[in-house]
Amino acid sequence: MATVTISKAERSYIQTSLQAKPPLRADGRALLDYRTVLLETGVAPLANGSAKLNIGKTSGEGGGGTEILAATKLEVEDIENGEGVEGGRISCSVTCSPSAYPHISSNALDDLQYDYTTILQQTLSHPTLHPPNLGILPKKRSWLLSLDLVVVSDSGNVFDALFMAARAALWDTKVPRTRPVQYRANPSGRSSGDNMQVDQENDQETTSGFDTRQMAATAADFELPDYWDEGETLGGREKWPVCVTLNILPPVHFLDANVHEEASVPLRLLLAFSFPPNSSANLQAMRLLGPGELDLAQMKSLIAYGQKYAKDLFTALEVKLREEDTRRNVKARTRFAAR
Amino acid sequence: MAQSNFDRRRINGPEESFPPTFEDDEGEPSSLGWRLGQPRQGRAASDIRPIFLKAGLITQANGSAYIETQRSKIACAVYGPRQSKSTVYSENGRLNVEVKFAPFSCTRRKVPIRDAEDRSVAVQIHQALLPSIRLELLPKSTIDIFITIIENDGIDGCIAAGSVAASTALADAGIEMLGLVIACSACTIGKEIWLDPNNDEAQASSGTLIYASMPALGTVTNVSQNGRLTPDEAIRCMEACQERCIDIHAVVAEALLENAQQS
Numbered sequence: 001m002a003t004v005t006i007s008k009a010e011r012s013y014i015q016t017s018l019q020a021k022p023p024l025r026a027d028g029r030a031l032l033d034y035r036t037v038l039l040e041t042g043v044a045p046l047a048n049g050s051a052k053l054n055i056g057k058t059s060g061e062g063g064g065g066t067e068i069l070a071a072t073k074l075e076v077e078d079i080e081n082g083e084g085v086e087g088g089r090i091s092c093s094v095t096c097s098p099s100a101y102p103h104i105s106s107n108a109l110d111d112l113q114y115d116y117t118t119i120l121q122q123t124l125s126h127p128t129l130h131p132p133n134l135g136i137l138p139k140k141r142s143w144l145l146s147l148d149l150v151v152v153s154d155s156g157n158v159f160d161a162l163f164m165a166a167r168a169a170l171w172d173t174k175v176p177r178t179r180p181v182q183y184r185a186n187p188s189g190r191s192s193g194d195n196m197q198v199d200q201e202n203d204q205e206t207t208s209g210f211d212t213r214q215m216a217a218t219a220a221d222f223e224l225p226d227y228w229d230e231g232e233t234l235g236g237r238e239k240w241p242v243c244v245t246l247n248i249l250p251p252v253h254f255l256d257a258n259v260h261e262e263a264s265v266p267l268r269l270l271l272a273f274s275f276p277p278n279s280s281a282n283l284q285a286m287r288l289l290g291p292g293e294l295d296l297a298q299m300k301s302l303i304a305y306g307q308k309y310a311k312d313l314f315t316a317l318e319v320k321l322r323e324e325d326t327r328r329n330v331k332a333r334t335r336f337a338a339r
Numbered sequence: 340m341a342q343s344n345f346d347r348r349r350i351n352g353p354e355e356s357f358p359p360t361f362e363d364d365e366g367e368p369s370s371l372g373w374r375l376g377q378p379r380q381g382r383a384a385s386d387i388r389p390i391f392l393k394a395g396l397i398t399q400a401n402g403s404a405y406i407e408t409q410r411s412k413i414a415c416a417v418y419g420p421r422q423s424k425s426t427v428y429s430e431n432g433r434l435n436v437e438v439k440f441a442p443f444s445c446t447r448r449k450v451p452i453r454d455a456e457d458r459s460v461a462v463q464i465h466q467a468l469l470p471s472i473r474l475e476l477l478p479k480s481t482i483d484i485f486i487t488i489i490e491n492d493g494i495d496g497c498i499a500a501g502s503v504a505a506s507t508a509l510a511d512a513g514i515e516m517l518g519l520v521i522a523c524s525a526c527t528i529g530k531e532i533w534l535d536p537n538n539d540e541a542q543a544s545s546g547t548l549i550y551a552s553m554p555a556l557g558t559v560t561n562v563s564q565n566g567r568l569t570p571d572e573a574i575r576c577m578e579a580c581q582e583r584c585i586d587i588h589a590v591v592a593e594a595l596l597e598n599a600q601q602s
Binding site (some may be wrong): 037117128274280283284288290291292293295300 | 361453458459462464469471474545546548553556557558559560561562563564565566567568569570573574577581
């Protein structure tokens with residue numbers, strides 16, 4: 001999936017340096033070093049959760065690096081008449097900004113978007129990661145969580161960045177609290193306004209409250225008890241996976257490749273690990289990309305390495321996400337109180 | 340503007356339509372009455388579905404194969420090596436895999452327009468075949484592989500069977516390869532590993548894995564895993580698939596030999 005073509009001489013140069021002792025990379029990093037990762041959550045105020053992630057931003061110029069914007073939006077879906085599923089569902093989509101890939105045609109860009117979307121959708125919407133609080137009214141209404149990611153610029157290692165940004169946006173997502181309401185028709189024929197406190201924007205029922213023929217016995221709709229409350233955090237946030245891409249150039253492997261290194265490497269192994277608390281690590285996705293081959297023994301050792309790297313990445317990301325939570329909530333409140 | 344559903348080349352049906360639900364279907368997860376928790380129906384945990392493979396069925400193509408595993412049926416045609424349509428010089432040949440689901444292949448009708456699932460299957464099969472073909476011998480050429488899924492019983496099984504059919508078709512076309520690519524799928528149900536799951540078993544499992552390898556060389560060409568598996572389970576699945584791939588290799592070799600002897 002390399003989006004840059006390089007000459008044989010350049011490829012050979014990069015491969016020889018990586019296989020040298022000690023291994024050399026263009027920016028002087030070690031084989032297992034990541035570039036600087038910058039993360040900010042809450043960047044899209046209209047979204048239910050959002051994050052902006054940048055890997056390898058060159059300081060001073062203010063540009064460069066792989067930049068991903070992720071945002072989640074919750075919509076109400078009808079289970080009986082619409083596409084809703086009991087318990088809610090998640091839908092992911094990745095868009096590649098044409099400015100990130102100026103050299104490739106729009107068809108190839110569409111294909112690239114499809115590929116990124118497929119791997120994210122298959123991993124994050126799998127039932128084993130499904131959050132518990134996406135339902136609203138059993139058998140009637142549920143939430144559709146749309147996770148949209150935009151690749152603003154690509155400087156290598158897009159998969160790791162996509163998963164990290166997705167995790168951050170999902171961590172930041174708040175689901176509005178809902179309360180089921182019932183319609184009760186007034187027997188005298190007039191509707192009584194004090195029984196119904198339905199928030200007009202969320203009214204999905206086609207039968208009018210003034211219709212006295214309907215005597216719905218069960219909860220027919222829901223309301224938001226507090227319009228200004230952002231809601232409770234999305235459940236299952238400890239389970240969202242992180243991805244590491246191992247670039248394999250026998251006999252070495254390395255992490256966080258830039259675009260030229262990605263084009264010189266015959267095989268890449270994507271591993272998405274989830275580290276739920278009090279439980280052993282789980283593999284949530286695995287993909288192999290490229291024309292190279294491996295044997296099974298090498299696969300086993302690479303999976304073990306991948307788990308170690310993913311754990312380090314996960315721990316660092318977790319620290320940063322909690323720090324972001326504090327910055328935006330606790331510190332903001334103390335700053336506001338002290339002004 | 341009417342988007343997405345408006346297909347000018349065909350007579351469009353009504354915009355919204357729902358498949359009928361029959362009374363005895365409700366509460367019955369599959370026609371065979373299998374439910375999660377029961378032992379596997381009809382075969383052991385490490386048995387794959389019996390394979391019927393025949394090469395050379397599509398005479399118009401350079402190479403072709405048809406594979407059937409119980410309820411999955413896939414036809415594959417290979418055209419090539421032929422001249423690349425693009426004017427950019429490429430030193431190595433190009434491999435182009437196109438997959439099409441017949442509209443009647445799944446329980447819910449698939450629109451004839453190309454959609455995302457077609458491409459994801461094509462990408463997996465492309466990845467499985469890419470390391471095995473000697474593309475460096477075919478500059479400026481393209482090999483086109485067209486796969487039609489006539490009936491789909493489990494998407495992982497389809498990807499695995501499609502890879503096997505494509506590799507057989509490539510051998511039938513006489514294209515030079517390093518080895519035959521054989522693929523097998525697996526899933527975890529509870530603590531057990533079941534090979535070659537059909538649709539019901541795959542939906543009920545917690546994780547699935549598709550493994551493609553070249554048994555002649557002992558190398559892995561594609562591994563694709565979805566769902567939750569511990570790393571140990573994933574490794575055990577891969578080892579089970581590797582053993583099974585060696586058995587399937589014998590079936591493919593026999594089908595190709597039979598085809599060569601007949602013609």
